[in-house]
Amino acid sequence: MNNLAVNIINLEFSYRDQPVKLFSNLNLDIVKGESFGLFGPNGAGKTTLMSIMTGLVKYTGGSVKLLGQEINIKRIAFNKQFGFVPQDFSFYHELSPTENLEFFGAWAGLDSSTIATRVDELLTVLGLTEVRNKQVHKFSGGMKRRVNLAISVIHRPEILFLDEPTVGVDVQTRFAIIDYLKKLNAEGMTLVYTSHQLHEAESLCRKIAMIDEGKIIVHDTLDNLLATHHQEGLEGLFLKLTGKSYRD
């Protein structure tokens, strides 16, 4: 159990205005240091599961542990252990990337000298040095995605949750982001990633789970799943397991 980054046991969850449970007896383990992909059609429950794992949504039953810690208990203090890249741009558009990183770094519990060092590192790695003092609202979508990612890793979390981190960006930015994520994973950071960009997921994730209608339908290494289901790529596997009909 000690090598688990995420350990979900018999998860129960339903939205207040919906009588039907979205998750019932859902179980999922993610090993530390893994690059894990969570996929499913729209409305399958990916974002909700991500929100539960990051403590944004409270579950009604079962157990969700991050690094052995039940997240419904003492969540605030524990938040330093993980980072979250939300699907939406979650920063202050009126501020520059530097100012955003300084603020979120302080909220992540870093001291001022550490913040200064990490801001320089991140802006360099993500190619934002030249625009470090410009207000983010003037940025392109790709630059904003990089700022969104930089803020999430400024405190070097053990686990990084990514909810569609490359949506709406050009090919160059997508490659840059995926390369950076691979680097972080190589350094030991656990990645929990969800996206509809299945080609990029193939290059990033070694282990995947597919979720549909609130249930984990498969959970294995990508290679095993492709072999078992006689598919050549993740897209084919996805369509085979979830079907071709609209879901939203």
Added chain:
Amino acid sequence: MKACFLNLPASRTAIDMFKLYATILKDCRILLRDKVGLTLMFLMPVVLAIVITIVQNSTFEMVNNNKMALLICNRDTGEASRQLTAAIEKVGMFKVTYVAPTENDKEISARMSSKDALVSIIIPQTFSSGLNSKTKSIAARALKDVANTVDTLPSSATDIGPIILYYHPILQASFRQSIQGALRSTLQIVESRQVVKALYSNLNDETIPDTLENEIVNNQVAITEIPVSRDGSRSIPNASQHNIPAWTVFAMFFVVISLGGSVVREKLSGSFLRLKTLPTNYLIALISKQLTYITVTFLQAVVIFSIGILVFPELGLPKLNLPVDIGGLLVVTIICGWCAASYAICVGVISRTQEQANGFGAVSIVLLAAIGGILVPSFAMPASFKLIMQLSPLHWCLEAYYGLFLEGGNLKDVLFNILPLVIITIGIQVITLVALKRKNLI
């Protein structure tokens, strides 16, 4: 700002203070970049204070110093009407213009439509004869037991037609009433003069001497106006003393546009969600916003008061006199600012969109100002409104300021205004926390 941020010592024990500092810095940066919000918060109240004070001051001067144009059409040729017009001129409130007695009502209306005057009076042809007849009748009846006047008692007094007062529709009711009051008073003098003359004549068979007539008719007792004050000073409050505190309170609460909007933007941009995933309690963000905007409201007060002291006299307006208890003024200003910031945050938390926050925020402040006595004086409110008025935080802010600025009080004197304000503020804070909890934002 960057150097200021990065040079801070990072002590583990001071980590929460560092987070608060970083949050205040972030809020200040966002605020300083919100040009529209800054304009609304600082320029709007200054313009309002200047405009309203000029308007009120000119109204005050129009009534007290300037003269209101009045047309008189005297269709009577008798002594009483001459006395009446002389008395009207003596009031000092009117700049009298006489029009020919032959002018008809339509011609007089036309003059008023072109705003030659907002008021005109027409003295009927029978005014003097009717008044004369009536006063003689009154005098005869008054003396029937002490003098042998039964033979001279008129069988019936001549009817006096009414004096017609025309007014332009733009003239407010309060003005009309004060004009009518002045006219009634002059009419009373003329009538009294006639009665005294008739009585004297009946008793003495001679005309009353002018000096005696004046002594009898004119007021014998003077009226001296003295404003009450807590500190015993007798300084007369002016339009600035009334308006500047009122519009300062209004301006403080108008931070709802900037602060409420900022909270909504933060929610919509997803920043709230990210903050929730960080190891810091959101209460730090709320404390930061309150401290930042209490400072803003304090600066608003400093700017507006400074303009009242330094700029108003240059504009020909009365100078603002600061209260004697400056410490009390600081405390009242900070508590008013705290309440205003709390209200703005509450509006921002409850609103779903920026349009909602701006619309509801602005309208609610105008309503609270109206029921709180800023737009309409609280003493002029109907009795049924007095309870509702006490629910408006702006009312208590204004009462506390008036206690200091107008009544010459100190902090102790306005404690009973501050206490309800603190209770209302705590109530607003509780509502905010409940709303944040219900919306899963904390």
